[in-house]
Amino acid sequence: MDFETSWRKLGVISRMFARLGALALFAMMMLTTTDVVCRYALNSPIIGAFEITEFLVLILIFSFIGFTQSQNGHIAVDILFTRFPKRVQLVVGFVNHLVCLLLMGLIAWMGVMTGLELWEVGEKSSNLHIPKYPFAFFLALGCVVACIEYVRDLMELAMSSKEREE
Secondary structure, eight states, X not given: OOHHHHHHHHHHHHHHHXXXXXXXXXXXXXXXXXXXXXXXXXXXXXXXHHHHHHHHHHHHHHHHHHHHHHTTOSOOOOTTGGGSOHHHHHHHHHHHHHHHHHHHHHHHXXXXXXXXXXXXXXXXXXXXXXXXXXXXXXXXXXXXXXXXXXXXXXXXXXXXXXXXXX
């Protein structure tokens, strides 16, 4: 199996996470709509709707972070960047992706540490008593997916830099 095929297969993970994020967004929309209807039409809001929404937002954000990177969808201010020589653009892009990789790795590591701590103390949400540790682990997993995408981008930048030298 060649290099490009391997990396393309890893991109499937980002797309699977994005689908999960879309499902979380749909669930959040349905829950919020149902809660509003129940609150105002039946005078009986859904207990714990806010807690569930908080967890769904976390799933939503960390499901899409890797996919957004794979699509180059993060916000970039490139007013000056496009005026730099191509070699400087490659170096700046490489450093930028490396810093982002390190930060995502740090967030993933802290997510795992927080998840272990939440698991150990048994912390749960206040109304529905949902354990919090799985969501900390999900945050870490979403950051790992983003790290995979940053590594892919770094490899592509390194290969394009090598091609420019040849």
